[in-house]
Amino acid sequence: MKQSQLFTKTLKEKVKDEISINAQLLTRAGYVHKEIAGVYTYLPLGLKVLNKINQLIREEMNAVGSQEVQMTALQESKIWEDSGRWSDKVVDNWFKTKLKNGTELGLGFTHEEPIANIAAKYVSSYKDLPFSVYQIQTKFRNEIRAKAGIMRGREFSMKDLYSFSRNKAEHDQFYEKMKGVYMKVFSRLGLAAETYLTLSSGQPFSKYSYEFQTVSEAGEDIILVDKEKNIAINKQDYNDELVKITGVNPQKLIEKKAIEVGDIYSLGEKYSQAANLKYTDENGKEKNVYMGSYGMSPTRLMGTVVEVHHDEKGIIWPQEIAPFKLHLLNLKKDLTDSEQIYYSLQKAGFDVLFDDREISAGVKFAEADLIGIPYRLVISDKLGSKIEVKKREETEVKIITLKLLLKEIS
Amino acid sequence: MKQSQLFTKTLKEKVKDEISINAQLLTRAGYVHKEIAGVYTYLPLGLKVLNKINQLIREEMNAVGSQEVQMTALQESKIWEDSGRWSDKVVDNWFKTKLKNGTELGLGFTHEEPIANIAAKYVSSYKDLPFSVYQIQTKFRNEIRAKAGIMRGREFSMKDLYSFSRNKAEHDQFYEKMKGVYMKVFSRLGLAAETYLTLSSGQPFSKYSYEFQTVSEAGEDIILVDKEKNIAINKQDYNDELVKITGVNPQKLIEKKAIEVGDIYSLGEKYSQAANLKYTDENGKEKNVYMGSYGMSPTRLMGTVVEVHHDEKGIIWPQEIAPFKLHLLNLKKDLTDSEQIYYSLQKAGFDVLFDDREISAGVKFAEADLIGIPYRLVISDKLGSKIEVKKREETEVKIITLKLLLKEIS
Secondary structure, three states: OEOOOOOOOOOOOOOOOOOOHHHHHHHHOOOEEEEEOOEEEEOHHHHHHHHHHHHHHHHHHHHOOOEEOEOOOEEEOHHHHHHOOOOOOOOOOOEEEEOOOOOEEEEOOOOHHHHHHHHHHHOOEHHHOOEEEEEEEEEEOOOOOOOOHHHOOOEEEEEEEEEEEOOHHHHHHHHHHHHHHHHHHHHHOOOHHHEEEEEEEOOOOOOEEEEEEEEOOOOOEEEEEEOOOOEEEEHHHOOHHHHHHHOOOHHHOEEEEEEEEEEEEEEEOHHHHHHOOEEEOOOOOEEEOEEEEEEEOHHHHHHHHHHHOEEOOEEOOOHHHOOOOEEEEEOOOOOHHHHHHHHHHHHOOOOEEEEOOOOOHHHHHHHHHHHOOOEEEEEOHHHOOOEEEEEOOOOOOEEEOHHHHHHHHO | OEOOOOOOOOOOOOOOOOOOHHHHHHHHOOOEEEEEOOEEEEOHHHHHHHHHHHHHHHHHHHHOOOEEOEOOOEEEHHHHHHHOOOOOOOOOOOEEEEOOOOOEEEEOOOOHHHHHHHHHHHOOEHHHOOEEEEEEEEEEOOOOOOOOHHHOOOEEEEEEEEEEEOOHHHHHHHHHHHHHHHHHHHHHOOOHHHEEEEEEEOOOOOOEEEEEEEEOOOOOEEEEEEOOOOEEEEHHHOOHHHHHHHOOOHHHOEEEEEEEEEEEEEEEOHHHHHHOOEEEOOOOOEEEOEEEEEEEOHHHHHHHHHHHOEEOOEEOOOHHHOOOOEEEEEOOOOOHHHHHHHHHHHHOOOOEEEEOOOOOHHHHHHHHHHHOOOEEEEEOHHHOOOEEEEEOOOOOOEEEOHHHHHHHHO
């Protein structure tokens, strides 16, 4: 895409009303626009990144045979009353609204109840189990404070997967598998090195649950990390039992601030019971379905990547989710040579942002660093027909031919 | 995909609480699940269709150089007060909710105000114009009645595109182009033959506007069609001036019920004025940006396709948006042969739904007709190594080899 066509522009100055690094950089670089605290519009560059994150997650969920659906934001009270989660005293972050006839509706903050009710329509026999479904959908949570940019949203995107098993043993098998699937997602997002499987407690439906925590100064949680065992405990839940389960060495735990980037819950029969989600087993006996839920927020992940991968100049996108792989900067008076290279790169299948604007080289370099595309390519008079190549996270440049460049980046 | 893995099942009986054909068929075939009237979950088959519609629309919007964004459902009052559309007396289908501190928020029913405010951040010079942006996003409208299935939603998806031009002449050029783009979308959706460009009036910001109306008994509008001129007038707005503009022959107008599948508006300066969206022209003079808005709802389009393309047995999907291109039915006791063909078809790049279940042939045939995949392929003992092929909308079958089949459907 030609940068002269992009309708957003970068902002030179610091954004006044943002305290988080992710919102600062994403706003300045033109990825997002804040509507309300915790409520962001995704601009063309931002939506490109978000869609790549969604696609990456989708691939991993499809790989375990999960089926994608799309549930609704608007929720009737009945199914939430059945599970005990309708009252604002129980769930303190509902957004509620009303139909014209006065009927109160809620805006879904999660979807265990609706998916259990849908499953109840289709599950009757043990032959219908196990399976899992997921969605990538917009959630609403009425947070009192929302100061963490796109990391804690009042309106945000969530990948929520729900598993349906015949019994605990079958559930446990899938639950264990999902730990690996989650780590694979974090790995593809460039977050694996900083992300720990973290044991925590306090869920109403099971004594313990696992979170995935990415170490970052921007984190709102504190975790105790055992680097050797590559596992952590959420500090607020720390106790001897968790030490025993995780096998950490209490002497070697290091306290770190961290961002919760995912959580996986064993729900047991709580929601299937409320939704009357039963099946008949091999012996004709009726049983409750055993459920699990597995969350991760694509928008929070995008914010986390920025928190973990940036420097004083701007964002440093991992290749797989960068809005473009190549940022081509023309410094020549005439555009002809650069355009030729731009078309050659596109023809070779690369997604290129082409800075074809008539502005100073200094501004182009500064903007390229702020936007954070993995490879910066410069075309200028002093380079002749060669191209200057620099990786965003490195300082050294290479001056090579187009042919060599194509070989290098393929 | 193996049908035994699909977590949804078809329903034999009529759905009690649905009066529309689209909701009847889509619910019975397992495409959608109703949460509340006008609020539907998209199940795996339904989401596949919806994503194909979205992709098709996206291609056509990208082809005119439009840039995709994603705005927010939650809306603050200020920008809507500035344009005069916050009050429930002016807009009678707002859903409103509240932040914890009591601040009232609305759920976006359209997005002229937010996009004008975002554009105001980036547009300053005539060099920044013209451009257009679009989104495919969830809208909320507090409809009193919602009895038309997925065609009139309280929560539904909308493709809304907004154009920004320097003046009326530049706007008109884009507006005319969009008429063609819209017809191309309807053509790809298999709706072109029944869809008329329809003049209507009564918008607050311009005297006339164009709608696209698809003739169907399920329609809530009545249009007067001139078949020779291939144009229509919305009956409720019929007057001599509209006759003159459209050039229809008043003697030859035929009254038809129709579904509004798209609308395109010249907004003029109304929203740019409210959002202070100005630019400096070539002579240094400050001017308001001239806006247009262009809507079509992917979920309504999906419902419309079902209303137009079905028979007494079920849905008849046009190829481009069918959930699968091929429906392979195994009628043999043993799955081996069918599985081999299934893998061959997948290897050849076809998206196949493979009915591998142990149920009667009659049920398989009935379900295939209900689900409506374009090609039905049957493998049975009496066919030997050949395959019986039938198009969903035809009655005659062909019995051919796999090799010939691949040639035929490619």
